[in-house]
Structure formats: structure tokens, C-alpha cells
Amino acid sequence: MPGFEGAHFVELFTSPFMSYQWPESDALNKELREKILAYEHAHPSKTESKSNVGGWHSEAGQLQFCGAAGQTLIQRMIDMVNEATQRTLAGRNVASFAWTMEAWVNINRAGDFNRMHLHGMSTWSGTYYVDDGDPPREAEFGTSLEITDPNAQRTASFFHGILPPGIFIRPQPGLMVLFPSYVPHMVMPHRGKRPRISIAFNFRKNPFP
Secondary structure, three states: OOOOOOOOOOOOOOOOOEEEEOOOOHHHHHHHHHHHHHHHHHOOOOOOOOOEEOOEEOOOEOOHHHHHHHHHHHHHHHHHHHHHHHHHOOOOOOOOOEEEEEEEEEEEOOOOEEEEEOOOOOOEEEEEEEEOOOOOOOOOOOOOEEEEOOOHHHHHHOOEOOEOOEEEEOOOOOEEEEEEOOOOEEEOOOOOOOOEEEEEEEEEEEOOO
16 A cells, blocks of 8 residues: 555635634623613614524614724724634735625524524624523533534535534633634524623625625
């Protein structure tokens, strides 16, 4: 059997993923939570119906109702998107990009969840966790975010049952995750004592695609 010393082996068509636990986020999350719950209370019927089954979904925008805390969070999103873009395109001679972004709040209470979906017409998608909702301790992944392989044929036929078809991400206050907008994802039904509050966002490269 040959040793294959000269063989070239790489993993093709992988998808980038980035997560970061922002330090010193307690005060920011407290302010975000207060602003978000107050806005929901004042606009209970304003909820959007997207991937959510139950729960409350704000309109997409610039988090104006979150005041200065919302702007701080948006700057964090911008910083992380720029960092992930630089890492993804490392070694390629490309200029920095202008972005169009939008963000919205998801509040899930007992039994609420989000169906499997993806975000079309965007480059990056992500989520920031304000409050995990205090899920049961025995729940290994809490009210998790599930991210799945965008190549359905690969998961069905390439080492099925051996290679994982996706990953589960346990929410933690201050955690931000980022992935390409073509990656399918869903949120498991919430079983926590408090509302689970997350802020989802999209960034679209200009010009797109």
C-alpha cells in the first residue's frame, strides 16, 4: 500500500462559523432586557410572524427602541462581522465591504420555538443572547440553537450517522454567534422559567452578492 506522502488533502466547501462571549456584558444585557420587555409590553400585537411558532418577534430595523444599548450591540455586530470576513477571506486581495444590516428581537416563552429556516438575500447571519431564560439544568443544551449542514445530500449519503449533520449551541447571556446566511438553523422549544431573549441580525455585502 502506498504511503501517499505526496497526496494533497483538504476539506472543500466548508462553512465558516464564529462565536464569541463578549466580556463585561451584564450591565448591557440588563439594559437591553428592560428596554425589550417594555417595548413588547407596549406593542403586544406588533409581533412579526416569520420562523417563530409562538413567541414575540419585533420588526427588523436598527434596534432604535433599545436606545444606547442597542447601538452598542450593533457596533459589536459590525466588529464581529468585519473580523469574520477578514478571517474568511484571508490571503485574498479584497477591499473592505460596505454593509446593509438589520436586527430584530425574538422573545420565546414556554413552548415557543423557531422552525428550520435560512436567511435569503444576506451574507452573514447571527444571534446575540440577552437572556437564556433559565432552562432546566438537566437540559444538556438548554433551549438550543441548532445549526445544520447546508448540503442536505452530504448529510444523507456521506458517512451518514458518523459525521454530525449539525451542531447545538447552548445560549449564554453575552454570547454572539455568526454564520453564513445560507446555513439552515432552528431554535428548540423553550422550557425555561424566564423569557428567552435573543437578537438576530443579518448583514448584506454591498454590492450583493
